[in-house]
Amino acid sequence: MWNEIDQHMQHWIREAGERIRDAFQTKLKIETKSSPSDLVTNVDREIEQFFIERIRRTYPTHRILGEEGLGDTLEALDGVVWIIDPIDGTMNFVHQQRHFAISVGVFQDGVGMLGYIYDVAFDELYYAQKGKGAFLNGTPLPPLEKTTLDRSIISLNATWVTENRRIDPNVLAPLVKKARGTRSYGSAALEMAYIAAGKLDAYMTLRLSPWDIAGGMVIVQEVGGVVTNLYGEPLNMIEKSSVFVSKPGLHEEILAIIQR
Ligand code: 2AM
Ligand code: CA
Ligand code: CA
Numbered sequence: 001m002w003n004e005i006d007q008h009m010q011h012w013i014r015e016a017g018e019r020i021r022d023a024f025q026t027k028l029k030i031e032t033k034s035s036p037s038d039l040v041t042n043v044d045r046e047i048e049q050f051f052i053e054r055i056r057r058t059y060p061t062h063r064i065l066g067e068e069g070l071g072d073t074l075e076a077l078d079g080v081v082w083i084i085d086p087i088d089g090t091m092n093f094v095h096q097q098r099h100f101a102i103s104v105g106v107f108q109d110g111v112g113m114l115g116y117i118y119d120v121a122f123d124e125l126y127y128a129q130k131g132k133g134a135f136l137n138g139t140p141l142p143p144l145e146k147t148t149l150d151r152s153i154i155s156l157n158a159t160w161v162t163e164n165r166r167i168d169p170n171v172l173a174p175l176v177k178k179a180r181g182t183r184s185y186g187s188a189a190l191e192m193a194y195i196a197a198g199k200l201d202a203y204m205t206l207r208l209s210p211w212d213i214a215g216g217m218v219i220v221q222e223v224g225g226v227v228t229n230l231y232g233e234p235l236n237m238i239e240k241s242s243v244f245v246s247k248p249g250l251h252e253e254i255l256a257i258i259q260r
């Protein structure tokens, strides 16, 4: 069953990517949601609808949780659930026309079975099937090796060093100082894909939704990366939470610093 779903999805996601690239030739309708930095466009909604139509036609019993709310309203993850973010990194999509991705995870009774992150501008499809390994455009991604903070690039958002309700900026200073470098790409999905591919070593963020991380979680775990919240606890794919994704070894080292 999972191989069959994967075959459909490999076609659907590349077709969706083509539609997004075509949309650059049209005028985007841009609106704000919860805040002036929280953007949505007509393309976000159209791409979510694109996946919903195909999934419903092919798998009428599956349920769909999508960021733009065009799927089902879910209270639990029983059965097969597709968790979809049609465009992750909408601000990048609007301002930069790159560094955004389609992110999809397919879960069965709460367990991630398939994960997809499609970097549309670069035409790079990261995907994984539980127990079968992770791939980038068909090439297997090697297992992640343990690393240490002084040799690591960590990804986090600059707003953390401003006053905020969730984390003391002074806790982050030693972490940022000790790391080899820091980055921020503005797409949780791509940041997770980069960890799976060894381009980043850790990614941490304060508040994400299931659709931001569902695809990435399957891909990262398949190469031995660790995915938890900022307290080191497992993630629950039905609620918002903080997220901390890392290579093995480094995960313990960073947790020890931020929990001091
Ligand atoms: P989105 O583009 O799908 O909304 C940006 O730092 C990252 O955080 C993106 O992955 C973005 O996903 C996500 N994000 C989650 N909630 C957000 C919000 N309220 N405003 C902006 N980005 C948000
Ligand atoms: Ca959004
Ligand atoms: Ca998102």
Ligand code: CA
Pocket (backbone or CB within 6 Å): 044, 067, 085, 086, 087, 088, 089, 090
């Ligand atoms: Ca989105």
